[in-house]
Amino acid sequence: xxxxxxxxxxxxxxxxxxxxxxxxxxxxxxxxxxxxxxxxxxxxxxxxxxxxxxxxxxxxxxxxxxxxxxxxxxxxxxxxxxxxxxxxxxxxxxxxxxxxxxxxxxxxxxxxxxxxxxxxxxxxx
Numbered sequence: 187x188x189x190x191x192x193x194x195x196x197x198x199x200x201x202x203x204x205x206x207x208x209x210x211x212x213x214x215x216x217x218x219x220x221x222x223x224x225x226x227x228x229x230x231x232x233x234x235x236x237x238x239x240x241x242x243x244x245x246x247x248x249x250x251x252x253x254x255x256x257x258x259x260x261x262x263x264x265x266x267x268x269x270x271x272x273x274x275x276x277x278x279x280x281x282x283x284x285x286x287x288x289x290x291x292x293x294x295x296x297x298x299x300x301x302x303x304x305x306x307x308x309x310x311x
Contacts, residue, residue: 189229192229192246193233194232194233194287194289195241195287196235197237197238198287203233205286208263208265210226210256221233225248241287241289245290246292247293247294248292249294249295250295253293254271266283267282269281269282277299277303277304280293280294
């Protein structure tokens, strides 16, 4: 089973599409109440219109091999980060921000440690 898509609520589809395109996602479906974007690597991400978006405890991760350069470019374009790219104890480098509706996002680079950290659980077949 593969994760195909994450969908978030948005109070303004156009504003959300502009934001996520700025992050590097490619728009391929657009209507007045829904937009779907393609992430590099093949997963999809979408936003759907909600009168009052309910931002819960979800934290959405987007992996970026060019994390530092991307964050520098986005900052220069006016995107505000809650925390800049920082090395974490779990061996990932992360930067945190929120989208225009307050949904929490993490841009990160983990490399091989994403699925093969030194503490990976080894299961017997």
